[in-house]
Every structure is written in structure tokens, then in C-alpha cells.
Amino acid sequence: MPDNDSSRENLVVQPPTAHLPSIKQLEQLLLQPAVQNQPDSLSTLRQHLEYLRSIYNPPVRGAQRRGRRFVFSVDESQPHSPDPASSSAFLDGVSQQTQLEIIRSDAFEQSYALRWLSALLRVAQKEDVTAFFTSDESEAGDTRKHAFSSLIDTSAALLASCSGTSGAGVITRDFVFSTGSQGASQNFPDQISVSLTDRPLDNADFRSVGAQTWGGACVLAEELVQKPSIFFGGILTGSRKGEPQPFRVLELGAGTGLVSLAAAKVCEGIPSGLHPTVPEEIVATDYYPPVLQNLEANIATNFPSSTPDNAHPTKVKITTQALDWEAFASLEGTIASPLSPPFDLVLGADIIYETLHAQWIRKCLHKLLRQPTEETNPRFHLMIPLRPSFAAESGTMESVFPFVGRDSTPGELELVIFSKEIIICGVGASTQAGSSQVPFEDADGDDIVRYAYYVIGWGVGTRV
Ligand SMILES: C[S@@+](CC[C@H](N)C(=O)[O-])C[C@H]1O[C@@H](n2cnc3c(N)ncnc32)[C@H](O)[C@@H]1O
Numbered sequence: 232m233p234d235n236d237s238s239r240e241n242l243v244v245q246p247p248t249a250h251l252p253s254i255k256q257l258e259q260l261l262l263q264p265a266v267q268n269q270p271d272s273l274s275t276l277r278q279h280l281e282y283l284r285s286i287y288n289p290p291v292r293g294a295q296r297r298g299r300r301f302v303f304s305v306d307e308s309q310p311h312s313p314d315p316a317s318s319s320a321f322l323d324g325v326s327q328q329t330q331l332e333i334i335r336s337d338a339f340e341q342s343y344a345l346r347w348l349s350a351l352l353r354v355a356q357k358e359d360v361t362a363f364f365t366s367d368e369s370e371a372g373d374t375r376k377h378a379f380s381s382l383i384d385t386s387a388a389l390l391a392s393c394s395g396t397s398g399a400g401v402i403t404r405d406f407v408f409s410t411g412s413q414g415a416s417q418n419f420p421d422q423i424s425v426s427l428t429d430r431p432l433d434n435a436d437f438r439s440v441g442a443q444t445w446g447g448a449c450v451l452a453e454e455l456v457q458k459p460s461i462f463f464g465g466i467l468t469g470s471r472k473g474e475p476q477p478f479r480v481l482e483l484g485a486g487t488g489l490v491s492l493a494a495a496k497v498c499e500g501i502p503s504g505l506h507p508t509v510p511e512e513i514v515a516t517d518y519y520p521p522v523l524q525n526l527e528a529n530i531a532t533n534f535p536s537s538t539p540d541n542a543h544p545t546k547v548k549i550t551t552q553a554l555d556w557e558a559f560a561s562l563e564g565t566i567a568s569p570l571s572p573p574f575d576l577v578l579g580a581d582i583i584y585e586t587l588h589a590q591w592i593r594k595c596l597h598k599l600l601r602q603p604t605e606e607t608n609p610r611f612h613l614m615i616p617l618r619p620s621f622a623a624e625s626g627t628m629e630s631v632f633p634f635v636g637r638d639s640t641p642g643e644l645e646l647v648i649f650s651k652e653i654i655i656c657g658v659g660a661s662t663q664a665g666s667s668q669v670p671f672e673d674a675d676g677d678d679i680v681r682y683a684y685y686v687i688g689w690g691v692g693t694r695v
Contacts, residue, residue: 305650462494646688651685
């Protein structure tokens with residue numbers, strides 16, 4: 232279902248029993264003939280589904296950032312202050328949010344919503360109703376047929392998420408990020424929305440972690456959306472113009488693909504790319520086949536034109552690729568496309584949770600992160616949660632990657648940390664996504680999750 236955020240903002244917050252047409256009226260409503268200049272029954276029902284979705288399957292809005300501070304930065308002017316922009320954006324509409332939460336937790340309202348959705352599906356499958364929508368062979372009839380089948384699909388998906396069973400635990404959510412005042416240009420959209428399907432974790436198989444969207448991805452995606460010039464400077468300033476190849480982005484351990492998809496949507500929003508006819512390239516990688524399959528499906532949902540049967544070039548080409556850090560780290564010989572040529576930007580969210588991860592990733596970056604030139608500074612942006620249970624694993628980052636030296640002593644280029652920030656987020660829908668996101672309590676007793684945000688690139692490290 233397309234995200235219609237403005238309509239959702241204007242919803243009157245009423246419980247389903249008061250807001251929805253009665254179950255008895257559903258058949259009559261569906262069979263209503265279209266009247267010129269009036270919304271047809273399908274759009275009316277779609278609005279009701281939007282309303283139910285806003286209660287029982289709301290979009291994840293931003294990463295709920297509460298504050299941030301630089302622990303290390305080569306740029307002394309970096310602020311060490313809280314992050315007012317994102318938190319204020321999040322506070323907008325809090326009262327409506329609270330009302331929605333009250334309705335959501337009301338068992339009676341929830342059971343009514345379930346009955347209403349089941350009745351809608353039952354009525355929609357009746358012969359006279361199906362015939363009403365499918366008998367017309369004209370172009371207008373085709374459009375109505377399409378709208379009708381999409382209404383059924385949406386109702387079935389909502390029924391699953393309202394009932395809390397979500398079939399086998401599959402859940403589809405929208406992640407919505409406000410671009411704030413940091414948008415790349417006046418033409419940049421006000422918000423960027425990514426629709427993702429998470430699949431259940433298979434507790435017997437640790438490799439299934441990538442089937443869910445983790446909080447770190449949400450925080451990194453928000454950074455990308457709010458500060459495009461930091462990530463896509465090469466496109467925005469035109470400093471890379473005239474180069475034969477497009478701007479290339481790689482994600483390691485992409486999981487459900489939130490970060491890559493947010494990056495693709497940001498690229499799409501940048502008014503002019505490096506080349507008028509060559510799309511920028513994003514390669515989302517992971518190593519576990521079922522995770523890659525889910526990733527491909529999420530890409531197809533957000534970029535239908537990226538499917539092989541539709542060859543229309545867009546401003547960005549996003550593809551998936553199998554990449555196992557351990558195997559790739561020890562790989563010798565030439566690297567094949569799409570992992571070659573090396574990348575202008577590498578991204579990673581929540582990918583350091585075992586002792587060897589940082590070492591493998593450093594070796595992969597050696598082959599995959601482009602060397603700097605006078606005009607370009609390729610960077611790896613990494614967001615990792617600081618989980619108490621994984622302190623040793625996330626600590627390995629700083630034993631594997633040295634910090635950049637503050638003086639400009641010449642030396643051999645290596646992969647060094649240019650900055651490290653701690654970002655503090657509230658525990659909300661975004662951070663609940665992954666199951667082992669362990670919250671801390673802040674001084675006010677609120678649950679928070681801390682993330683370490685590293686920016687890594689080629690430089691000369693600190694020598695002790
Ligand atoms: C905690 S999940 C994070 C997924 C996604 N980045 C997010 O934040 O939602 C870790 C990801 O790393 C991937 N991964 C783990 N070990 C890997 C390896 N050796 N090679 C490639 N990917 C790996 C997993 O499949 C999974 O998608």
C-alpha cells in the first residue's frame with residue numbers, strides 16, 4: 232500500500248467501533264456504483280484500511296534520537312551537544328500518538344477491528360462482489376480490478392498484524408524519516424519512506440539475524456537522510472563529475488536492506504546525478520541465502536523498476552550480492568563485478584557482534600573501499616549498538632582500526648577512524664526491531680539504547 236503520510240497525520244483519532252462503517256454495510260458499500268466526482272467505495276475502504284494501519288501497524292518514524300556526543304573527531308569544531316532537530320521532530324504529534332496507543336491497547340477495539348477485517352475479506356470473496364469488480368474488460372475496469380485485488384491483499388496483511396500473529400511472524404512496516412532542514416536542495420523530498428518485510432528469526436540458526444531490521448540500521452538510515460552531503464558529497468558538489476563511473480555505494484551485512492534502500496531513495500532525491508544517463512549504483516550484500524531473498528523482495532517493493540523484467544533506467548540502480556566477510560577477506564585474485572571497481576561509500580549497521588567481525592571487515596574494506604584522490608574521500612560509516620552482552624566484540628573495533636593521527640605526518644595509508652560519536656536513542660518501534668537490543672536506563676529512568684557511530688577511511692594512524 233502506498234504510504235500516504237499526510238492523510239495519516241490528519242486522521243481523527245477515534246476508536247474502530249466509532250470510526251468504521253458497520254460490518255452489515257460492507258457488502259452494500261462494495262457494490263455501490265461509482266458516482267462522478269465522488270470518492271468510490273474502494274477509495275473509501277482504502278481510507279479505512281489506512282486508518283486501521285495507523286493504529287495497528289504504524290510506520291516507524293525516525294530513530295528516536297535523544298542526544299549525541301563526539302568521543303573523537305579530527306574536526307575540533309564538531310558540536311558536543313544534544314541533537315535537538317531529530318528529537319523535536321519526533322515530539323510533534325505526541326498527543327495524537329498517545330491517543331493511538333490507548334486505542335491500540337484496548338482489547339475490545341482490537342477484536343472489533345479483527346472482526347471487521349475478516350468480514351471485509353469474506354464479503355470481498357462473494358461471487359456477486361467479485362463479478363462486480365472483475366467483469367468489466369475495459370481499461371477503467373482493469374484499474375478497478377487492480378484496486379480491488381490490492382484492497383484484499385492489504386486487508387489480509389492488516390488482519391495478520393492486528394491479530395498479532397502475523398502468520399508465521401512476517402511483518403511489513405514503513406520506516407519514515409524526515410529530511411529536516413538538511414535536505415540536499417529545495418527539490419529534496421520532505422521525508423523518505425522505506426517499506427520493509429521482516430521475517431521471523433530462526434532460533435536454531437544464528438544466520439537468520441538478517442531477516443529482521445535492527446535499531447542500528449534505523450539510526451544510520453536517519454543519518455543518511457538528514458545529512459546527504461556527508462555521505463554523497465561527491466555527487467552533490469559535482470567534484471566527481473567527468474569520471475567515467477557512477478558513484479558506487481556498498482552495504483555490508485544489509486539484512487532487510489533499510490540502509491541501502493534509504494541510501495537509494497536519497498540518491499534518487501538528489502536533483503542531478505554524476506551522469507545524466509548512468510544511474511548511481513548501490514550494492515546491498517549479505518551472506519545467508521534466505522536473508523538475500525528477503526532483501527531482494529524488499530528492493531522490489533521499494534523499487535519495482537529494479538526487477539530484471541523492467542529495464543527502465545532510474546537515477547539509481549540497486550542490486551543484491553552474496554558476500555561473506557570471512558571468505559572475501561581471504562580471497563585472492565581479481566574481484567568480479569559488482570564488487571569491483573571499489574566503492575565511494577561503504578555502509579554497515581550492527582555488523583560487529585563476534586570477535587572476528589572487525590578484522591574480517593577491515594580486510595574486506597582494504598579491497599572494497601576506493602583509495603582517496605585530491606577530490607574524493609571515500610568513507611565507511613558504521614553504526615553499532617553498545618550492548619552490554621557484546622562489549623568485547625564491539626570493543627574490537629578500536630583494537631583493529633587505529634584513530635587517525637592529529638598531525639599531518641606523512642606515512643603509509645591505512646584504514647583509520649576519523650570520528651567516533653555516541654548516539655543515544657529512546658526505545659521505540661525502531662529499536663525494538665531486533666530481539667537482542669538491550670536497553671539501559673538513563674538518569675530519568677527512561678529506557679535508552681546507545682550506538683557507537685564510526686567514520687572510517689584511508690589515513691595515517693596515531694602512532695603510540
Ligand atoms: C544484526 S544483523 C544486522 C542487519 C542489518 N544491517 C540491520 O541493521 O538491520 C547482522 C547482519 O550481518 C550479516 N552477517 C553476519 N555474518 C556475516 C558474514 N560473515 N558475512 C556477511 N554477512 C554477515 C547477517 O546475515 C545479518 O544480515
